[in-house]
Amino acid sequence: MYEFVIGKRNLFVPFLILLACMGNAVTGSAQTDADAIMMTKNNFCTGFVYSNSHWNNYWEGTLKRTNENIGTVTTNMYAVMGNYGVSDKLNILFGLPYVQTKASAGTLHGLKGLQDLSLWIKWNPVETDLGKGLFSLYGIAGYSFPVSNYVADFLPLSIGLRSKSLSLRAMADYQVGNLFATVSGTYVFRSDITIDRTAYYTTEMHNTNVVDMPNASSYQVRAGYRSGRMIAEAIFNQWYTLGGFDITRNNMPFPSNRMNAATLGVNVKYNLKAVSGLSLIGGGNTTLSGRNMGQSTAVNAGIFYILDFSKKQKQKEKAGSSKKE
């Protein structure tokens, strides 16, 4: 049984993919790339991502197990995402996934539906030479909320957890030549959710349909190769739920479980030469350790395109870049 696919899909994947998209802005403005795929002011990068994840091991609390009555849980996600340059230093991003779950064994019904709309503001206040490289700092604030009346309380087959969340992230990036490393820390405030039943048991009885959702935090380290043409990186992510309870022996999971996960993955993004502004992304990740969640392995692929709403400005900046070069 176990959700975690969802917690993770829900919370991590849009981040990863959007950052790949944002990579344009970072590299574009930071590098002297003659292609000038700059995520400058008034550019809009948008695209579509498919992701597939599955697991058959999960952690019941800290006990790793399988469940013959669930088999393998598969989650398919189809997401639309975008990143708009309000200015060179301020981007607005969004992501909206459609999620579908199913279990390979047992009788439990899979679920599907539009999940949560996520919106982010990304700010790059600092970008400066430091030693041999370039150092930059980012502040990212995100808000996500369910856009359909999907069911949270049917784990592990729910498509999401329904909490409205506010996330605050601080991120630092350092690049020397084409090598870079990025570290970030995120805190996620999560709202209570309302479920369909009027009572539930955690470590005690709750005679209410309102569930306190513990807040969460994560940190992430990513490093690899980055040029105007492509990005190839490894990503380590650790997600902690700050509170919540463990699934008891042979029990079902619940949205307010203490769900933790450490994942390791790779991402590749390539800007096509043939079509300026078109890029492909692909990646995968696996769960190294966890608690109250499935040990999922995921792959994703996507296509993004940059729409330029400021031809003149773009031309001008192109000229500017080549001069610098």
Added chain:
Amino acid sequence: MKQVIKYSLLSVLAVGYIASPSCKKNTNGRTDYAPILAPAKTDIDAGNWKPVLLAGATEFSVAAPAAVNSTGYVAELNEIKALQLNITAEQQAKINYWGAGGVLRWNEIMRELVAKYNLPPYQNADGTYPIPSAANPFAYPLFPFANPPYAARAYAYVSAAQYDALVAAWYYKKQYGRPAPYKTDATIKPMLTQTDLPSYPSEAAVLAGVTAEMMKLLFPGEIANIQQKLEEAELAAIASGSATRSDIEAGEALGRQVAQKFTARARTDKAGAAVGTPADWAAFESSTLAKGEIAWISQDSPKRPPMLPLFGKVTPFLFDANTTLALRPGPPPSTSSDQMKKETAEINAFVSNPSREMIRIVHFWADGVGTYTPPGHWDAIAADDFITKNFSEVRWARNMALLNMSLMDAAIVCWDTKYAYFNPRPSQMDASIKTLTGLPNFPSYISGHSTFSGAAATILGYIIPEKANTYNAMASEASVSRMYGGIHYRSDCETGIATGQKVGAFAVARARTDGAD
């Protein structure tokens, strides 16, 4: 560079600051702050009400209390005064909590225990399943597995024992007429509703004693926790000015004695043998096949023995074992009939494209693994309404006993029927049927939820007539939720409701003649 460092520090501090106070959030339950019980009447003659198991209210004697002007009693009043002098906010909260009603709070505690223990054991390495052992409740699998029949019986025993114990208590209250402490000593502050009901023996202590004693049998792993609750309830009664130490001691002793009578009944009511044996399990299958019907098969993996297959033989409260058989409905549609095909197709259609509202209904009534079960859900529904009715404790107990005896006897009739016919679930007949709630590991006909709900709605509709239609509508929704969930056919549900209503009618008949109305 300086600027870089400044920003870095600021960012880190910002995230650190936000992360450090892990904001404590809390959601209140509906009844956490239920009002202090304020009975519309004392039911002073409840000592004449008809008990369930006791031969009469005086089967267990309660010694006459000391006079209120005795030195011993004055010392007891001083204990109350001392408690009231130094009362803390926490103690006040306990007084308010227990003051909402002992029957209510003990029922909530029961529901919590049922939810905690309602977990099917994990399989052994060889694919068999361990059976919880009352002799060793702390070893995995914990005893008991508080599944719906077990829970129905537990609620019924506790409720019926509470009722009988309070009938006896009310008898002695009237006989001895010892007034509440605050009536004898005006410096004692009444923290609960003032009443003319005599305080000896204390109803709070009767309830604590009877429940704690029953729990030794029903939830033996929880004795220490229950004892703590008992002491808390009794201290709250004393500190509130409602009872003295001797009121409490007499009440607890009476409660425990009454409980022992119920415990003795429970040990011989055949529930202990309800798990059955591998030979019993095989016989259900072979006798069904012999009739030319498809037999139920466990869809758990590994295959799990059916839940409490001999529970239908348990001795009911409201009627005798022969009546159980008389209440057993006729057979479900043959597994080879067109009717069965049609009913299976109907369930397939429900689960193929369920609306959000259908899923809401399924989940609202699911009451599956890790919950307080359908009987607990009906107790919760009843409790929410009883809170508004200003019943005395003895009337609360009587109404809860009627409800829970109905639910237990509904479980008995339902389980008898399930194993008499042993017919397959929709998902066994059609493997493409996927369920929107956990698939119960026992035969389909008749629906347990429907039987429970038919019984509960019938007796609750008698107790609170103005809500009879509401209860019936809830029962219908609970019933149909099992079809929407993909785990029952229409005939399981409709016959289940009708059978449950017949069980509920026995409770109504009892209620009409028990002296309370």
